[in-house]
Structures are given as C-alpha cells and as structure tokens.
Amino acid sequence: MSENGIRGIDLFKIAGESISGWIPSWxxxxxxxxxxxxxxxMEERLLMYLEYHPQVVWYGRGDIGPTFASTYKMTLPLTTPFAINYLFDGNAHVYLPDAVGQLQDGSLLIAEAGMEQEKRRERNQAKAEAARNVARAQGGMYWIGTETTLLSRRHANLVFLHARRQPFPSFPELAEALQVVWAWGEAACVQEIVERLGERWSPEEKEAAVWKRCADAAASGHLLVDLANVQLTRYAPLICLPPDSPPILPDPLPSHLENSIHEEASPPLNVSTLEEHDRKPDHLSTFDTSCLDEKQRERFLRNLRAVEAVRNGAGLCETAAEASMACSTLCRLVKRTIELGQVACVPHGTYHRDLELHPAFQQTIRLLYSRPTKLSIQAITEHVELKQVASRLRQDTGGTFALPSYDQVRRYIHTLQQEPKVRKERGEERGTRRERQSPLSFALSIPAPAQLAQVDEHTMELYVVTKDGIPVASRIHAAVLVCVKTAAIMSAVIALGPLAEEDYMRLVKGMLEPKDRLVLKAGCQHEWPCSGKPATIFHDRGKIFTSERARQALVDRLGIITEQAPPYCPSAKGTVESLFRWMTQCFERRLPNTSFGVHDAHKAAGAGA
Incomplete structure (x- = not known):
C-alpha cells in the first residue's frame, strides 16, 4: 500500500458530471x-450492504481525496485516497478501491462493487489479489459485491428501512411505549403493534416508530426477518431480538470469484470472424471451406483461382474477363488476399477491417446500445461510462485515449445493427419480440408506495394575461414529484419564471405535508391524499436538483437517497415524462392551430381570443 503522490480522483473526476447519487449514512x-x-x-447496493452489516463499524469511499471531501463536506475517518500497488503485465500500477472501512475487531475492510463479468477480467483479478494481500496483512477482509451476491430484494428492503430511520420529536416516548406493548422476540406485524399503542399518538407517528425500531434493529443485526426473500409490508411478521443477543449476519460477500478467470469476450470462430492469419506476401493462409454452402464455395473457388492466376503472372484484365468480374474487383481481391490470406476470397464481405476504436470502447458501446432503454447515438457518445473507460485506460496504460467521436460511435452502431443477436435483443427483427427483462413490471417490483419518486421540471408555452389586461408571461414553468409505483402526484409547483432552488424546496415541502389545506383553498372537487417521504428520489441533471442546498435538505436532513438519471435518456424518467406529455396534450394542444404543440404563444392566444 502506498499513499505518497496519490491525490485520489480529482473531485472524483465526476463532480457534477457522473455522480449517480448520494446515500445518507449513520x-x-x-x-x-x-x-x-x-x-x-452496484456501488449503491454495496454501500447499503455495508450500512446494515453489524460487523462494519464505519465505511467510506477509498478513491477520493481531501479536496473532494472538503468540497462536498464529507467525513473521512481514514486517510484517503487508499492506494494499493499492484503489478500487471510486468508494470507497476495503483489501485483505488471503492470502499474501505473498519470491522468490529478493529481490522481493515476493503470492498469493491461491479458487474461479475467485469470483475473476472485479468486486470481486475490482479487488483483484487493485491487488495486481498493488503487486507490479509492487517488481519482484515476483502469483499467483492456483484449482481449475483448483492440481491435486489434485500437491497429494496434495506432502502425501505433506511428511509424510516430518521428520528422525530415524539420517538423517545414511543420507544418506551413499544417496550411495553412489543416484547423482545415476539412476532407481530406493524398493523397489530400500531393498534396496541392506543390513541395517544397519531397513526403516522406510531407506524413511523415501529419501522424506526425495526430499522435500528436491522442495523445492529437484531431483526429476525429473511430480508432476501420476504418483502417488508405492514402485515409481514417482524421479530426484534434483545440488544444483548448475538447479531444475525447477512449472507457474506465473497473475497474470490468462483470459477476460472474469463478472458476478454471474443466472437466465435466462423466465416465472418477468424483468427489471425499469416500476412506474408509469399504465403496464402489456407481457409476451411466446410463452413460454406455450395453456392458460396463455388464463388470462393472462382475468386481463389483468379487471384492465384494473377499472382502467377497472368494479366489482370484477361483473368478478370475469364472470371466474369470487374478488373477493380480482382485487383482488390489480390491485395486483400496478400494482406489477409484466402479468407479475403470468401464472398459477402466475410473479412473486416479493424476498427479504430479501442476494444474497451467497443464493448461499452455494445452494452449501452443493447440496453432496453434504447439510448440515442448522442446519448451513447456523451455517456459517462465512456468517460470512465477513457479515464481507466489512461490510468492503466499511462497513454492518452481520446473519447470516441459522434461519427465513430455512429459507424460502430451501424456495424452492430447488422448483427442478428443485437437486433434480436433490441426487438428489431421482424416477427420477433424482445424478451422480457423481468417477470414483473418495474412499477410492480417496487415494494411500497412512495418508495421511489421521480422529479422533473417542464415548460409550457402559454400566454398569461391578468384580468386588467397586463401581460405577465408567455411561458410558465412547472415541476412535479411523482410516485413511480402509483403514478400519483405527490407535489407540484408552478412559476411564471425559471425555477430556482426555493421552488424545489417548496416542492419537497409539499411532498411531506398533507394537501387538505390546498384542496380547500383551490376549491377542488376531489381529495388529494398523496403525501409522504420517499426512500429514493430520481432526478436529472437540473441545477436545482443537484445543488448543494438540495443535497443538504434531502440527504443530510431528511435522509433520502438521491439518484441521478443518465444524460439524454428521458425514458429513464418515464413516469414523470408521461405526465408532462399528458399536460401538453390537455393544455397546449387544445388551443387553435396547435395540434403539434404551441410554437408562438402570442399568435395562439390571439387566435383563441
């Protein structure tokens, strides 16, 4: 391990760019x-796993420096960055783990999160081996969290409990009452315990106290519930063990990945992708024609005979005329055969030119293009994962790797569109449908209402004039916060000018409070029974959502997990985007001459009198 000369990731090299979110930690x-x-x-799941592991005393990022910590007002119990030296291909490199911490016995904990396929690569295996040696030397542990070990059901339950650990003024009195009505080791559901507490407190306070006690018990390992298989609801039986009982540990994370190390994914050997052939001018590497059908074999043999005749001294034009092909085609075949071997004579473009993109960029673009969200070319070009790949390549090799240009990404995606496997995954083949990613819809997989909320802002081209004829604005700005599970609007704000942080704070305040007063003030015909504190708020890169004031209010004060959507991907916020589309159809498109939306608010208002 070495710390000299290592600054950590400069403001994560992601500040305001690719920080996906924040978790409040106790x-x-x-x-x-x-x-x-x-x-x-994966990092979010790992941090939540460490947050509720009884043996973990504290944890923190191992790849940040003091500059980043002071900028975002973070506490660093351990000197960071936590640099680990390792060897790969005979060269010395530095590895910064995702998380470091301390266990109950005072030993060191090093943890890493990522996709299993990525962690099996040879370079990542070298990093893991170096981290294991450092942890072993200090009597500690090294954990690897992947999609197969960090279970989604358990993570959803932990997020559910984590949102309910926030203290409130009446909790000390309710905690004493809970000791009387709910004994240690007794199995009872939340609904039953709330009824036992009587009428002294409101139903919301009583239920919040029960869930907070369960969350605190889960953090200390005293909640006797199988969080990996049981979904927490108001009717699920819960058991809290005494504080002096031995803690219940979750399923351990492995320090080694089972099975052998997988090499870089490479396409199978077939007609279109072959192993490297000898490229000497005086030697034609042979090609097995057994994989070709009869028609392709005939054309291959015709091309091969013509190429060999030209190489033996025959005239180019005469040979091309005898083979019934153009002279330019035969000339190209001769050059390609000298360069690639006999495979160049196989018809239908069975050889290919190496792309200028680095294989790491190609693999990342392939994964992004194959996602069910169907990112656009611009979104893939500016995606943060490409920037992370370039940063990793520069760090590993010491060379300079420029990000792929829009044209390079477009050309590679055009190549991917020709692959049947990719077309099938995206559901673009005729007569085929894309396979379901989950047996349940995303909304049904959310455990409880208000567990996940989406927030976004929108503008509508509406010409606003007061009763005395004074024009106020030609464009109004709105922001809504929607529950993803129920599609209910939890809060909304409307302003005549661009939204500011104060408007976002009003939106959060309206989310937490009941709407009875607003319903009476506006004279609404129906109730608005939508209020609560979400466990996670999903937002985009808007300045009012990513500001320091928003982080302080949501993460530090309310204990809400904030998660940021990828750029140029409105489908990630599908629930709130569908609401905006409905607003546009109901308000803007009702105006005269605006079937496709308002383009001139003054003209549309004049046409509508």
Missing amino acids: KTGGQKPTRQPFCSL
Missing part, C-alpha cells in the same frame, strides 16, 4: 447522517 456515529456518493447501482 455509520459515523453523529447526530445526523453523513453523505456517501456512489457512481453506479
């Missing part, structure tokens, strides 16, 4: 939670 032992950033969903 592991530092303070009165308020401290924020922990994550850059991927």
